[in-house]
Amino acid sequence: MNHTANPTPFSYEAQVYTSGLHDERPPFTFNALEWEALAKARLPADSFGYVWGSAGIRETDDNNRAAFKKWGIVPSRLVRSGFPNLKTSVFGDEYDYPIAIAPVGVQKIFHRDGERAVAKVANEESVTYILSSATSTSTEDVAAANGDGPRWYQLYWPANEHNNITASLLKRAKDNGYKVLVVTLDTYILGWRPSDLNNGYNPFLRSDNIGVEIGFSDPVFQEHFQKKYGVSIKDDVSKAASEWAHIMFPGTSHGWSDIKFLQENWDGPIVLKGIQTVADAKRAVDHGVQGIVVSNHGGRQQDGGVGSLDMLPEIVDAVGTKIEILFDSGVRCGADIAKALALGAKMVLVGRPYVYGLAIGGETGVRHVLKSLLGDLQLTLHLSGIPDVTQENLNRSVLRRMSH
Numbered sequence: 001m002n003h004t005a006n007p008t009p010f011s012y013e014a015q016v017y018t019s020g021l022h023d024e025r026p027p028f029t030f031n032a033l034e035w036e037a038l039a040k041a042r043l044p045a046d047s048f049g050y051v052w053g054s055a056g057i058r059e060t061d062d063n064n065r066a067a068f069k070k071w072g073i074v075p076s077r078l079v080r081s082g083f084p085n086l087k088t089s090v091f092g093d094e095y096d097y098p099i100a101i102a103p104v105g106v107q108k109i110f111h112r113d114g115e116r117a118v119a120k121v122a123n124e125e126s127v128t129y130i131l132s133s134a135t136s137t138s139t140e141d142v143a144a145a146n147g148d149g150p151r152w153y154q155l156y157w158p159a160n161e162h163n164n165i166t167a168s169l170l171k172r173a174k175d176n177g178y179k180v181l182v183v184t185l186d187t188y189i190l191g192w193r194p195s196d197l198n199n200g201y202n203p204f205l206r207s208d209n210i211g212v213e214i215g216f217s218d219p220v221f222q223e224h225f226q227k228k229y230g231v232s233i234k235d236d237v238s239k240a241a242s243e244w245a246h247i248m249f250p251g252t253s254h255g256w257s258d259i260k261f262l263q264e265n266w267d268g269p270i271v272l273k274g275i276q277t278v279a280d281a282k283r284a285v286d287h288g289v290q291g292i293v294v295s296n297h298g299g300r301q302q303d304g305g306v307g308s309l310d311m312l313p314e315i316v317d318a319v320g321t322k323i324e325i326l327f328d329s330g331v332r333c334g335a336d337i338a339k340a341l342a343l344g345a346k347m348v349l350v351g352r353p354y355v356y357g358l359a360i361g362g363e364t365g366v367r368h369v370l371k372s373l374l375g376d377l378q379l380t381l382h383l384s385g386i387p388d389v390t391q392e393n394l395n396r397s398v399l400r401r402m403s404h
């Protein structure tokens with residue numbers, strides 16, 4: 001199937017300059033590094049702390065950014081190509097753009113329109129939407145907002161004793177048109193995050209229980225809760241929220257042999273998110289999954305870690321011909337996306353930038369961020385003489401490792 005709704009060449013800057021002639025200004029800055037500060041000015045301290053937060057003293061987060069700066073793009077001249085084609089092919093399907101909306105939970109703490117706004121804009125801009133299973137909007141409502149847009153489903157994986165709940169979550173995702181299952185492996189418990197610890201803030205345990213919608217709307221979880229406590233969810237909402245939080249984040253990891261259960265309960269591609277070593281990438285291949293996301297969760301889980309991009313080349317060298325490799329953590333601009341693609345990623349997940357856009361301006365903000373990143377990516381490739389994002393044209397030969 002082709003997820004290609006938008007075949008026309010992309011040129012956001014041309015649109016912006018033309019509008020400028022009529023005194024129309026973009027909704028907010030194009031400087032991607034200023035989005036964080038704008039979001040901070042808009043949000044309550046605890047929700048800003050939640051999106052900005054990283055583990056420990058933020059070394060992993062810092063290393064994520066530093067990793068991009070170790071590579072420079074070297075341009076080729078006199079290349080007669082038009083505006084670069086950004087289409088990419090993953091798991092046998094074609095997608096208009098090589099970026100996806102990273103799964104981010106509890107989006108209503110950033111804007112009242114939350115996941116709905118993001119899913120709607122993702123469809124309009126033809127960007128793949130990955131729904132977090134820790135969201136403040138149900139699987140079904142997000143699918144409705146996303147319409148015929150490309151969408152994938154991210155699983156926080158309940159412990160084996162709750163396999164019936166996992167099966168129900170997967171069935172709902174399948175029934176609602178989510179094509180790829182992304183299983184996050186690095187977050188069976190939340191990391192040590194000083195910003196949230198300072199605020200005593202866990203979005204699951206807030207009084208309005210904003211991050212538990214997928215659980216509360218799940219018939220198998222409803223039944224489980226009723227059976228265990230003898231009351232319905234609405235009769236003891238805070239107990240139900242804490243029960244759901246413990247199911248989603250059981251505190252201990254699954255093992256590799258548990259992957260089989262997911263394969264038996266999902267008939268599309270399965271992607272493991274959070275891989276950081278060659279050994280694990282090889283295990284993923286051995287266990288027959290279709291893809292991995294080289295990711296350290298944006299540095300939010302384990303501190304003192306390597307930059308996610310630092311690990312990408314060796315993982316691509318080891319398993320790149322056997323499995324699809326996606327990437328996230330630290331992506332902030334078009335050149336970052338180009339570097340991750342050049343190092344072998346098929347698709348790049350964007351996290352905090354679009355959340356900042358959501359916080360700053362709801363749908364308009366998300367649209368501006370996506371268009372900016374794609375416009376920047378496209379011009380960066382164009383001016384580097386790179387006609388498209390296939391490995392044939394966008395590969396390590398366009399990068400130089402810098403000495404600093």
Ligand SMILES: Cc1cc2nc3c(=O)[nH]c(=O)nc-3n(C[C@H](O)[C@H](O)[C@H](O)COP(=O)(O)O)c2cc1C
Nearest residue numbers: 051102103104105132134184297298329330351352
């Ligand atoms: C506020 C927030 C919530 C997140 N929630 C989830 C989630 O529910 N599931 C998941 O797999 N990853 C989650 N992530 C991690 C992202 O999917 C992604 O790996 C990370 O944001 C990438 O790093 P970046 O923010 O530096 O781009 C979350 C990240 C943020 C910032």
Ligand SMILES: O=C(O)C(=O)c1ccccc1
Nearest residue numbers: 104105106134187211300
């Ligand atoms: O904060 C996160 O990184 C995350 O994955 C999460 C966990 C629980 C609720 C929402 C997001």
